[in-house]
Amino acid sequence: xxxxxxxxxxxxxxxxxxxxxxxxxxxxxxxxxxxxxxxxxxxxxxxxxxxxxxxxxxxxxxxxxxxxxxxxxxxxxxxxxxxxxxxxxxxxxxxxxxxxxxxxxxxxxxxxxxxxxxxxxxxxxxxxxxxxxxxxxxxxxxxxxxxxxxxxxxxxxxxxxxxxxxxxxxxxxxxxxxxxxxxxxxxxxxxxxxxxxxxxxxxxxxxxxxxxxxxxxxxxxxxxxxxxxxxxxxxxxxxxxxxxxxxxxxxxxxxxxxxxxxxxxxxxxxxxxxxxxxxxxxxxxxxxxxxxxxxxxxxxxxxxxxxxxxxxxxxxxxxxxxxxxxxxxxxxxxxxxxxxxxxxxxxxxxxxxxxxxxxxxxxxxxxxxxxxxxxxxxxxxxxxxxxxxxxxxxxxxxxxxxxxxxxxxxxxxxxxxxxxxxxxxxxxxxxxxxxxxxxxxxxxxxxxxxxxxxxxxxxxxxxxxxxxxxxxxxxxxxxxxxxxxxxxxxxxxxxxxxxxxxxxxxxxxxxxxx
Numbered sequence: 216x217x218x219x220x221x222x223x224x225x226x227x228x229x230x231x232x233x234x235x236x237x238x239x240x241x242x243x244x245x246x247x248x249x250x251x252x253x254x255x256x257x258x259x260x261x262x263x264x265x266x267x268x269x270x271x272x273x274x275x276x277x278x279x280x281x282x283x284x285x286x287x288x289x290x291x292x293x294x295x296x297x298x299x300x301x302x303x304x305x306x307x308x309x310x311x312x313x314x315x316x317x318x319x320x321x322x323x324x325x326x327x328x329x330x331x332x333x334x335x336x337x338x339x340x341x342x343x344x345x346x347x348x349x350x351x352x353x354x355x356x357x358x359x360x361x362x363x364x365x366x367x368x369x370x371x372x373x374x375x376x377x378x379x380x381x382x383x384x385x386x387x388x389x390x391x392x393x394x395x396x397x398x399x400x401x402x403x404x405x406x407x408x409x410x411x412x413x414x415x416x417x418x419x420x421x422x423x424x425x426x427x428x429x430x431x432x433x434x435x436x437x438x439x440x441x442x443x444x445x446x447x448x449x450x451x452x453x454x455x456x457x458x459x460x461x462x463x464x465x466x467x468x469x470x471x472x473x474x475x476x477x478x479x480x481x482x483x484x485x486x487x488x489x490x491x492x493x494x495x496x497x498x499x500x501x502x503x504x505x506x507x508x509x510x511x512x513x514x515x516x517x518x519x520x521x522x523x524x525x526x527x528x529x530x531x532x533x534x535x536x537x538x539x540x541x542x543x544x545x546x547x548x549x550x551x552x553x554x555x556x557x558x559x560x561x562x563x564x565x566x567x568x569x570x571x572x573x574x575x576x577x578x579x580x581x582x583x584x585x586x587x588x589x590x591x592x593x594x595x596x597x598x599x600x601x602x603x604x605x606x607x608x609x610x611x612x613x614x615x616x617x618x619x620x621x622x623x624x625x626x627x628x629x630x631x632x633x634x635x636x637x638x639x640x641x642x643x644x645x646x647x648x649x650x651x652x653x654x655x656x657x658x659x660x661x662x663x664x665x666x667x668x669x670x671x672x673x674x675x676x677x678x679x680x681x682x683x684x685x686x687x688x689x690x691x692x693x694x695x696x697x698x699x700x701x702x703x704x705x706x707x708x709x710x711x712x713x714x715x716x717x718x719x720x721x722x723x724x725x726x727x728x729x
Contacts, residue, residue, distance in 0.1 A: 225265045239281045246288040253282045257317040261324045268335040275321045312360040319353035344388040348395045351408035359432045362420045365624040370461050377458035380409045410442040413464045419527045422623045424602045430520045433508040443483025451483040453530045482528035493521040539582040548576045549607030552716045556665045560645030587637040605717045617641040640669035651695040678721040688718040702727040
């Protein structure tokens with residue numbers, strides 16, 4: 216029969232809506248396998264050009280809805296996975312990133328085909344703001360998964376984000392409130408979704424651990440209604456993004472000439488809203504029920520993220536504490552508390568290592584300051600590197616091992632990683648610590664745990680820093696310490712920072728009689 220009389224049949228298993236729903240109903244129960252299948256179907260839909268636009272959107276919408284619980288479970292598993300479980304971490308990341316890319320590409324196909332043909336049914340045209348908003352949201356989550364691995368963002372992401380917002384502005388619906396997804400939190404606008412993407416990108420997430428990046432992205436979404444966008448720079452709009460430039464957003468510094476396609480944006484009222492929430496948490500000790508961060512977190516996890524965002528959402532750029540000086544030298548690096556103790560205090564190490572291979576790495580230091588350094592990590596090394604990791608450091612000219620914490624990680628287009636390291640101390644002294652009976656005990660306890668003393672004299676507050684194994688520190692307990700065969704009593708002042716395998720705490724110290 217002639218095609219022009221019957222209409223061309225779409226050669227795709229999901230062409231029939233009943234069969235499409237059966238495919239979704241028969242997805243595997245395993246979230247990884249199910250999301251992989253959904254990703255496959257999204258790619259195949261995008262590549263099938265015979266679909267009418269309304270049917271293409273209908274199938275993408277069906278798969279998008281089916282993926283919700285699966286992608287949420289994968290994300291939960293990813294952020295709960297130990298960084299040492301590299302194979303599982305990689306599988307979860309790949310599955311999640313591939314889904315968000317396939318989803319954004321599929322929705323982009325709808326927009327591109329409409330732009331090129333200006334055809335589409337009444338239902339499709341009505342849903343166009345929803346489609347553009349969903350595409351931007353999928354691109355934002357794609358961006359999030361790139362940032363979680365401290366990777367470079369491909370120019371196509373910025374090009375797609377800019378092009379979609381241009382299209383929405385030109386079509387006159389950028390600011391219209393629509394039901395992007397069903398549910399109480401599903402409303403928004405294309406403008407709001409655009410601002411989520413660019414605000415996430417300027418929030419300096421390379422200085423946050425993956426878990427805190429997750430909270431940051433959720434906070435960006437929660438406070439997004441207060442973000443501001445304008446045609447000219449001004450208060451609350453400290454950043455700029457050229458929607459036709461295909462390059463990342465940047466902070467506006469000084470007087471410059473900008474193209475007509477430049478859009479200026481910033482936290483606007485969201486900064487004050489965020490700071491109010493931070494104050495409430497400090498005052499009450501609880502996160503307000505109205506604040507939705509996608510999970511249950513303790514105050515010690517959330518507050519540093521809010522402080523971080525507050526700093527970068529401000530109109531004033533965060534100032535550096537000390538001036539950086541360019542250099543070129545090598546630094547030997549030890550990874551983690553166990554390896555540091557094994558190297559600095561092998562007689563007291565709890566781990567036996569009969570191998571002759573050293574796991575120490577050699578990094579290239581490219582700049583230094585009074586508080587730390589910036590370094591380049593050789594390729595194909597250091598899968599363990601992450602923000603918040605404890606490291607032992609020793610430069611070529613140093614006589615002693617120091618202790619540092621990785622504060623920033625970036626990855627360039629050549630997959631070369633750069634890190635910023637805060638040096639806690641240029642000398643780490645192996646000591647033994649153990650819970651004490653207190654100042655009035657008849658004598659010092661016999662300390663059993665290895666730790667690292669970070670200074671030989673108290674600071675201006677009369678405190679010394681000690682790095683302990685994770686879980687040993689308690690603010691309610693005093694500790695006996697043996698350093699250089701001499702006993703001391705440590706009275707806890709505060710926990711400066713807790714990491715994956717260490718606690719960095721500050722103590723008042725007094726000598727004990729033997």
